[in-house]
Amino acid sequence: MMHQKYLEEAVNITLENIREGGRPFGAVIVKEGKIIARAVNTMLHDHDPTAHAEMSAIRKAGKMLESVDLTGCVVYASGEPCPMCQAAMYMAGIREAYFVFSNDDGEPYNLSTKTIAEEMKKDPQDRTGFTFQEVTKAEKEKYVDLYALWHQLQ
Secondary structure: OHHHHHHHHHHHHHHHHHHOOOOOOEEEEEEOOEEEEEEEOOHHHHOOOOOOHHHHHHHHHHHHHOOOOOOOEEEEEEEOOOHHHHHHHHHHOOOEEEEEEOHHHHHHHOOOOHHHHHHHOOOHHHOOOOOOOOOOHHHHOOOOOHHHHHHHHO
C-alpha cells in the first residue's frame, strides 16, 4: 500500500513536468518511509543526456544523505528506469525500484530503452556501432598508474 503513495508522487511530478514542456519521467527516492529526493527528466532543457529523473534524484539523495551509499533507499519512478539509471542505482546500493509505465508502454512514443538494454547485455566490443578498446600494454606504460597513485594517497 505504501508503494502506491510514492508512485503517485512520481506520477504527479511527471504531470507537472509535462505541462512545463518536459519529458514524461519523474522519480522519488524514499528512505525509511520519508521522501528524500524528487526529480524529473530535464535532459532536453539542460542539454544533458544523463539528466534522467532517476539520475537526478540519486544525485539529490546523495547530497541529502552526504553519502554515495544509498543502501536502504527505494526508487519510485513514473517510467521503467533505463540501463544507465539501473546501473547508477546498483552502484549506489539501491536494491529496490518500482515503476508505473514499462518500456512496452513507451515504445509507441519512442520512449523505450529496450534496444539499449539488449545492447548492454552484450560484451562491449560486440555492441552495434560502439568501439570499446583498451590501449596496449606498451602504450599504458607511458602513463602514471592512476589507480596505484590513488591507493597510495589514501
